[in-house]
Amino acid sequence: MNLVGKFIYVLLGILLFSCKNESNNKTVDNSAIVESASQSERTGQAFVIDDEGRPTVLKVAIDSPNHTTLVAAVQAAQLENVLVNAGPLMVFAPTDEAFTALPEGTLENLLKPENKKALANILKYHVTPGNYSKEFLTTFDRLGQANNQYVKIEVINGEPMVGGAKILASIPAGNGIVHVIDKVLLPPSNE
Numbered sequence: 001m002n003l004v005g006k007f008i009y010v011l012l013g014i015l016l017f018s019c020k021n022e023s024n025n026k027t028v029d030n031s032a033i034v035e036s037a038s039q040s041e042r043t044g045q046a047f048v049i050d051d052e053g054r055p056t057v058l059k060v061a062i063d064s065p066n067h068t069t070l071v072a073a074v075q076a077a078q079l080e081n082v083l084v085n086a087g088p089l090m091v092f093a094p095t096d097e098a099f100t101a102l103p104e105g106t107l108e109n110l111l112k113p114e115n116k117k118a119l120a121n122i123l124k125y126h127v128t129p130g131n132y133s134k135e136f137l138t139t140f141d142r143l144g145q146a147n148n149q150y151v152k153i154e155v156i157n158g159e160p161m162v163g164g165a166k167i168l169a170s171i172p173a174g175n176g177i178v179h180v181i182d183k184v185l186l187p188p189s190n191e
Protein backbone atom coordinates (compact mmCIF):
# COMPACT_ATOMS: atom_id res chain seq x y z
CA MET A 1 0.00 0.00 0.00
CA ASN A 2 1.48 3.32 -0.98
CA LEU A 3 1.45 6.53 1.01
CA VAL A 4 -1.66 7.90 -0.69
CA GLY A 5 -3.50 4.63 -0.06
CA LYS A 6 -2.53 4.70 3.62
CA PHE A 7 -3.63 8.33 3.85
CA ILE A 8 -7.05 7.49 2.32
CA TYR A 9 -7.36 4.46 4.60
CA VAL A 10 -6.64 6.58 7.71
CA LEU A 11 -8.94 9.34 6.48
CA LEU A 12 -11.77 6.83 5.93
CA GLY A 13 -11.17 5.43 9.42
CA ILE A 14 -11.38 8.92 10.93
CA LEU A 15 -14.56 9.67 8.97
CA LEU A 16 -16.15 6.38 10.03
CA PHE A 17 -15.18 6.94 13.66
CA SER A 18 -16.58 10.49 13.66
CA CYS A 19 -19.80 9.35 11.93
CA LYS A 20 -20.19 6.65 14.56
CA ASN A 21 -19.79 9.28 17.32
CA GLU A 22 -22.31 11.57 15.60
CA SER A 23 -24.67 8.61 15.37
CA ASN A 24 -24.24 7.99 19.11
CA ASN A 25 -24.88 11.67 19.79
CA LYS A 26 -28.06 11.48 17.74
CA THR A 27 -29.18 8.50 19.77
CA VAL A 28 -28.69 10.46 22.96
CA ASP A 29 -30.50 13.41 21.44
CA ASN A 30 -33.33 11.18 20.23
CA SER A 31 -33.77 9.63 23.66
CA ALA A 32 -33.97 13.12 25.10
CA ILE A 33 -36.63 13.97 22.52
CA VAL A 34 -38.53 10.75 23.26
CA GLU A 35 -38.27 11.43 27.00
CA SER A 36 -39.48 15.00 26.50
CA ALA A 37 -42.37 13.82 24.32
CA SER A 38 -43.44 11.19 26.83
CA GLN A 39 -43.35 13.78 29.61
CA SER A 40 -45.48 16.18 27.60
CA GLU A 41 -48.03 13.42 26.99
CA ARG A 42 -48.28 12.94 30.76
CA THR A 43 -50.12 16.17 31.36
CA GLY A 44 -53.61 16.79 32.62
CA GLN A 45 -55.56 15.75 35.64
CA ALA A 46 -54.96 12.03 35.18
CA PHE A 47 -51.24 12.52 35.80
CA VAL A 48 -51.35 14.91 38.76
CA ILE A 49 -49.00 13.66 41.43
CA ASP A 50 -50.05 14.39 44.99
CA ASP A 51 -46.61 15.03 46.43
CA GLU A 52 -48.05 16.02 49.79
CA GLY A 53 -49.74 12.68 50.35
CA ARG A 54 -53.01 14.24 51.47
CA PRO A 55 -56.35 12.54 50.81
CA THR A 56 -58.96 14.18 48.57
CA VAL A 57 -61.86 16.09 50.09
CA LEU A 58 -64.04 13.03 49.46
CA LYS A 59 -61.60 10.74 51.30
CA VAL A 60 -61.52 13.19 54.23
CA ALA A 61 -65.32 12.91 54.49
CA ILE A 62 -65.31 9.13 54.05
CA ASP A 63 -62.69 8.73 56.80
CA SER A 64 -64.61 10.96 59.23
CA PRO A 65 -66.94 9.25 61.72
CA ASN A 66 -68.96 12.51 61.85
CA HIS A 67 -69.82 12.69 58.14
CA THR A 68 -71.53 9.38 57.35
CA THR A 69 -74.77 11.14 56.36
CA LEU A 70 -72.91 13.54 54.06
CA VAL A 71 -71.09 10.64 52.39
CA ALA A 72 -74.38 8.74 51.94
CA ALA A 73 -75.93 11.85 50.37
CA VAL A 74 -72.95 12.35 48.03
CA GLN A 75 -73.24 8.71 46.94
CA ALA A 76 -77.03 8.97 46.46
CA ALA A 77 -76.53 12.05 44.27
CA GLN A 78 -73.65 10.28 42.46
CA LEU A 79 -71.26 13.22 43.02
CA GLU A 80 -68.23 11.21 44.16
CA ASN A 81 -66.23 11.98 41.00
CA VAL A 82 -66.73 15.71 41.49
CA LEU A 83 -65.07 15.58 44.90
CA VAL A 84 -61.94 13.80 43.65
CA ASN A 85 -61.42 16.44 40.96
CA ALA A 86 -58.00 18.10 40.92
CA GLY A 87 -59.62 21.21 42.36
CA PRO A 88 -58.87 23.16 44.37
CA LEU A 89 -62.21 22.61 46.06
CA MET A 90 -63.50 24.09 49.29
CA VAL A 91 -66.17 21.85 50.81
CA PHE A 92 -68.40 22.95 53.67
CA ALA A 93 -69.14 19.60 55.29
CA PRO A 94 -72.14 19.43 57.63
CA THR A 95 -71.78 16.95 60.48
CA ASP A 96 -74.22 14.09 61.01
CA GLU A 97 -75.69 16.16 63.84
CA ALA A 98 -76.36 19.01 61.41
CA PHE A 99 -78.35 16.64 59.17
CA THR A 100 -80.44 15.41 62.12
CA ALA A 101 -81.37 19.05 62.82
CA LEU A 102 -83.26 19.21 59.49
CA PRO A 103 -87.04 18.97 59.74
CA GLU A 104 -88.21 15.39 60.19
CA GLY A 105 -88.42 13.45 56.93
CA THR A 106 -86.41 16.01 54.91
CA LEU A 107 -83.29 13.88 54.57
CA GLU A 108 -85.19 10.66 53.89
CA ASN A 109 -87.16 12.45 51.16
CA LEU A 110 -84.01 13.91 49.56
CA LEU A 111 -82.32 10.48 49.47
CA LYS A 112 -85.10 9.04 47.27
CA PRO A 113 -83.95 8.39 43.67
CA GLU A 114 -86.62 10.71 42.25
CA ASN A 115 -85.13 13.60 44.27
CA LYS A 116 -81.55 13.08 43.09
CA LYS A 117 -81.47 16.41 41.23
CA ALA A 118 -82.65 18.41 44.27
CA LEU A 119 -80.15 16.58 46.50
CA ALA A 120 -77.31 17.28 44.05
CA ASN A 121 -78.27 20.98 44.02
CA ILE A 122 -78.10 21.15 47.82
CA LEU A 123 -74.77 19.31 47.94
CA LYS A 124 -73.25 21.53 45.24
CA TYR A 125 -74.29 24.51 47.38
CA HIS A 126 -71.70 23.21 49.87
CA VAL A 127 -68.80 23.37 47.37
CA THR A 128 -66.79 26.41 46.26
CA PRO A 129 -63.89 26.50 43.81
CA GLY A 130 -60.80 27.55 45.76
CA ASN A 131 -58.84 26.72 48.86
CA TYR A 132 -59.43 29.44 51.44
CA SER A 133 -58.53 29.28 55.10
CA LYS A 134 -61.13 30.08 57.73
CA GLU A 135 -59.36 33.39 58.39
CA PHE A 136 -59.33 34.35 54.71
CA LEU A 137 -63.08 33.69 54.46
CA THR A 138 -63.63 36.73 56.71
CA THR A 139 -62.66 38.95 53.74
CA PHE A 140 -65.70 37.89 51.68
CA ASP A 141 -69.34 39.00 51.73
CA ARG A 142 -70.44 35.98 49.71
CA LEU A 143 -69.06 32.99 47.81
CA GLY A 144 -70.08 31.58 44.45
CA GLN A 145 -71.02 27.95 44.91
CA ALA A 146 -70.85 25.01 42.51
CA ASN A 147 -74.63 25.14 41.95
CA ASN A 148 -74.27 28.68 40.49
CA GLN A 149 -75.75 30.39 43.54
CA TYR A 150 -74.15 32.48 46.25
CA VAL A 151 -73.82 31.79 49.95
CA LYS A 152 -73.61 34.73 52.35
CA ILE A 153 -70.56 35.17 54.59
CA GLU A 154 -70.96 37.11 57.82
CA VAL A 155 -68.27 37.79 60.39
CA ILE A 156 -69.53 37.46 63.95
CA ASN A 157 -67.07 37.98 66.82
CA GLY A 158 -64.22 37.64 64.32
CA GLU A 159 -65.48 34.25 63.08
CA PRO A 160 -66.83 33.65 59.56
CA MET A 161 -70.36 32.30 59.40
CA VAL A 162 -71.10 30.60 56.07
CA GLY A 163 -74.81 30.73 55.29
CA GLY A 164 -75.43 30.90 59.04
CA ALA A 165 -73.20 27.87 59.74
CA LYS A 166 -70.25 27.99 62.09
CA ILE A 167 -66.94 26.46 60.97
CA LEU A 168 -66.00 23.88 63.60
CA ALA A 169 -62.75 22.68 62.03
CA SER A 170 -60.73 22.96 58.82
CA ILE A 171 -58.95 19.98 57.30
CA PRO A 172 -56.47 20.43 54.43
CA ALA A 173 -56.89 17.95 51.57
CA GLY A 174 -54.85 17.07 48.51
CA ASN A 175 -57.35 18.83 46.25
CA GLY A 176 -58.55 21.61 48.54
CA ILE A 177 -59.89 22.01 52.05
CA VAL A 178 -62.81 20.69 54.09
CA HIS A 179 -64.47 23.12 56.48
CA VAL A 180 -66.60 21.16 58.96
CA ILE A 181 -69.81 23.10 59.64
CA ASP A 182 -72.65 22.78 62.17
CA LYS A 183 -75.56 23.35 59.76
CA VAL A 184 -76.79 22.05 56.42
CA LEU A 185 -76.72 24.90 53.89
CA LEU A 186 -79.91 25.21 51.90
CA PRO A 187 -79.88 27.14 48.62
CA PRO A 188 -82.24 30.15 48.58
CA SER A 189 -84.76 28.32 46.38
CA ASN A 190 -84.89 25.43 48.90
CA GLU A 191 -85.29 27.43 52.09
